[in-house]
Amino acid sequence: MVGAGERTVHVRVPATSANLGPGFDTLGLALSVYDELEVTALADGALEIEVTGSGSEEIPRDESHLIARTIRYCFEAVGHRAPGLRIVARNGIPHGKGLGSSGAAVAAGVLAAKGLLQGEAELTDTDLLRLATELEGHPDNVAPALFGGLTIAWTENGVPQHKKLLVHRGVAPVVFVPDHTMSTSRARSVLDPEVSREDAVFNVSRSALLIAALTQSPDLLMSATDDRLHQERRAQAMPETFALVGALRARGFAAVVSGAGPSILVLADGPGRRLEAVDVAAEATDGSWHPLMLAVDFLGGTARESVDARMEIPGDGS
Numbered sequence: 001m002v003g004a005g006e007r008t009v010h011v012r013v014p015a016t017s018a019n020l021g022p023g024f025d026t027l028g029l030a031l032s033v034y035d036e037l038e039v040t041a042l043a044d045g046a047l048e049i050e051v052t053g054s055g056s057e058e059i060p061r062d063e064s065h066l067i068a069r070t071i072r073y074c075f076e077a078v079g080h081r082a083p084g085l086r087i088v089a090r091n092g093i094p095h096g097k098g099l100g101s102s103g104a105a106v107a108a109g110v111l112a113a114k115g116l117l118q119g120e121a122e123l124t125d126t127d128l129l130r131l132a133t134e135l136e137g138h139p140d141n142v143a144p145a146l147f148g149g150l151t152i153a154w155t156e157n158g159v160p161q162h163k164k165l166l167v168h169r170g171v172a173p174v175v176f177v178p179d180h181t182m183s184t185s186r187a188r189s190v191l192d193p194e195v196s197r198e199d200a201v202f203n204v205s206r207s208a209l210l211i212a213a214l215t216q217s218p219d220l221l222m223s224a225t226d227d228r229l230h231q232e233r234r235a236q237a238m239p240e241t242f243a244l245v246g247a248l249r250a251r252g253f254a255a256v257v258s259g260a261g262p263s264i265l266v267l268a269d270g271p272g273r274r275l276e277a278v279d280v281a282a283e284a285t286d287g288s289w290h291p292l293m294l295a296v297d298f299l300g301g302t303a304r305e306s307v308d309a310r311m312e313i314p315g316d317g318s
């Protein structure tokens with residue numbers, strides 16, 4: 001058996017877009033831009049961190065590093081002492097833009113811990129989602145980051161659960177990423193603590209419809225992405241995002257705030273429509289919004305041991 005002190009694990013996790021309009025804190029979509037890292041367990045208890053790519057200037061290289069904290073949290077959760085760590089990360093996911101970069105870091109951490117603990121402790125998919133949610137606070141980003149596809153996430157008796165769905169191939173995502181960032185805690189602080197029954201019913205209907213639109217009937221995406229719970233309340237914190245969502249929706253594109261913003265996700269009903277959305281966004285803005293033509297990632301996060309390439313640890317695909 002290979003011990004944790006000798007292992008290197010390669011991890012790859014996708015970006016995610018949470019909420020998808022009405023599915024606040026519940027729905028999420030994995031998208032084809034990735035963070036990749038190599039994590040080595042060190043016998044001497046040291047912590048070495050190298051980061052390149054998006055957000056690398058702001059990311060700490062000490063004990064507060066989110067992936068290192070997550071790995072240690074997982075080891076402690078299964079009663080093991082965490083080893084020293086060398087983490088070499090290449091961040092492709094835009095940082096602080098509403099594309100699940102912190103959820104991806106947490107997902108990467110739990111997958112790395114699973115790989116490093118292989119043969120010593122078992123972390124099931126339910127454990128991975130629970131541990132990741134404990135650290136991230138809500139499961140809507142970590143579920144698609146771990147398992148891929150479109151995910152519905154909910155909590156039952158305090159335990160986060162997920163259901164993965166395949167997205168209709170007629171759905172073509174494009175994300176518009178601005179130069180500025182937004183903190184999730186700020187975006188959450190402006191939300192109302194209570195909502196009316198009318199608005200709750202509105203969002204229940206649209207969330208249910210959205211599952212049908214994304215899996216069977218992309219022609220329903222406009223109605224299905226409408227929301228009354230969070231986006232309008234957040235407009236004060238990100239007026240440019242709100243204005244561009246409005247401009248795109250006025251032209252018939254299913255545009256929503258991606259996660260807590262400030263990026264925008266458009267769920268176009270076909271690749272041609274996606275190009276039209278790019279033109280509309282270019283006309284409506286000043287060049288500081290960057291389109292990313294993405295695919296839905298169906299695989300989710302993966303971890304692969306480099307010692308002898310025996311291990312492949314994707315999400316369960318359920």
Ligand code: HSE
Nearest residue numbers: 018024025184259260
């Ligand atoms: N559901 C979360 C929110 C996603 O909108 O605040 C951000 O992590």
